Amino acid sequence: MTFRFYLETYGCSLNTADSDIIVSRLRDLKADRVHDVHDADLIILNSCGVKEPTEDRIIHQLEELSKESAPVIVTGCLPRISFSRIERAIPDYAAILGPQSIESLGVVVPRVLRGERGIQHLDSDEASKLKWFEGPPDSVICTVPICEGCLGSCAYCAVKFARGQVKSHSITDILGVIERCVHLGYKEIRLTSQDAAVYGSDTGATLAELLDDVRQIKGTHMFRLGMFNPNLVLESIDDLLLVMDSPRFFKFFHIPLQTGSDSVLRAMNRQYTVAEWEQVVNRVRSRFDDATIATDIIVGFPGETDSDFEQTMDLIQRIRPSVVNISKYGDRPGTLASKSKDKVNTDTKKNRSRALTTLVNEILKESNESWVGWSGPIIITEKGSKGGLVGRNESYKTVIVGNELSLGSIVEVEITSANRTHLNGEVKL
Secondary structure, three states: OOEEEEEEEOOOHHHHHHHHHHHHHHHOOOEEEOOOHHHOOEEEEEEOOOOHHHHHHHHHHHHHHOOOOOOEEEEEOHHHOOHHHHHHHOOOOOEEEOOOOHHHHHHHHHHHHOOOOOEEEOOOOOOOHHHHOOOOOOOOEEEEEOEEOOOOOOOOOOHHHHHOOOEEOOHHHHHHHHHHHHHOOOOEEEEEOOOHHHOOOOOOOOHHHHHHHHOOOOOOOEEEEOOOOHHHOOOOHHHHHHHHOOOOEOOEEEOOOEOOOHHHHHHHOOOOOHHHHHHHHHHHHHHOOOOEEEEEEEEOOOOOOHHHHHHHHHHHHHHOOOEEEEEEOOOOOOOOHHHOOOOOOHHHHHHHHHHHHHHHHHHHHHHHHOOOOOEEEEEEEEEOEOEOEEEEOOOOOEEEEOOOOOOOOEEEEEEEEEOOOOEEEEEOO
16 A cells, blocks of 8 residues: 655654654655645644643644544654643544554554544554664754653653653664664764653663764764753763764753752752752863853743842853753643642743843854854755755854855855854855
8 A cells, every 4th residue: 555644743853853763664654755735645743742832833733634634643742741632623533642652653554544533552662763763855964862751850841741761772773773874974963862861771871881882983974962951960971071072073062951040940840950050061161162052941930030030040141051942931731830829920921031032142142253263164964044055063053154065065164254043154165
């Protein structure tokens, strides 16, 4: 049986990797991917449940997709977070699957194409997803999952309900996938997870061991390590940095903070202090002067006072991260924070978000301007959304060049000017 499928993806890099795996699994079933929903015999929506606005967009899209003639399969994190809301949005769904149910597509899809509806499979499959891994076509960037699940119990997060306990892929399996990616010409390989620091906590391996092995794969590719929580690397950060002191790794470190207030961190159940977060950041910067430090901030968490928020502003002003992802707190189903009676009102959350965004934009502009005059190599990784080509230097700074170059090219550039969002480079011929 041959058929055409349309796939829509929401959420994080782990979901992106899952979608690549879904594509490969369906190709094994003789399916062809189409990019117009009206051309599809089957529709798959890979969902995210991290934030309420994203959930709202997904629910609206499911309501629209329910009008299509093709059957719809919903997968990803949202089924384990807001199952009843999905059922209300698309009562005639073909199947609802969990985020670890990709293997089951081999059985579920034929049933759906034969006309079955209302199939539910939220349990995790035993087989490793990685055996179906295939990078995206027409790209030099691929995203390789190293594990899923976490060890935390954050008061605001519902993803724990979706992804569950830690499940690490074996180093052997990961190396096999990466070697395949390198052979196929991928140049930026993103090692992704919910929390990279938990890698191996279920198997006895460590993140440093994994990275030590992957850095020895020969080629002209580079790795970007995904997010890791600071409390889980406090004792191992120097080992991690020693391994990453290699031309194979972008000097990019995503270390979430969430708030500059210790009292709010305790309420969030984040399991580290502001000082410990700073300690990890300082260790990174002491080894790599030009490292890109990315972090996350939630404004308006229940109970956050003006003083708490000012502590966040002061910390960001002092530490000056290169990337700050700002979110306004929103309730997620079943979480401890959603039951709080000490909610911050909407206007206050908006005002705090605006104030922090203004500060971050000033920091980014000043930081990027400090790169003007820098010369060095970049990897051309993608086409720019407004023209030109996007490249990345070792610090993972975004560099826009106007030359006609092949994706994957490595070129020497000089930074001639800077914007808030990117650097502008001139290729040195």
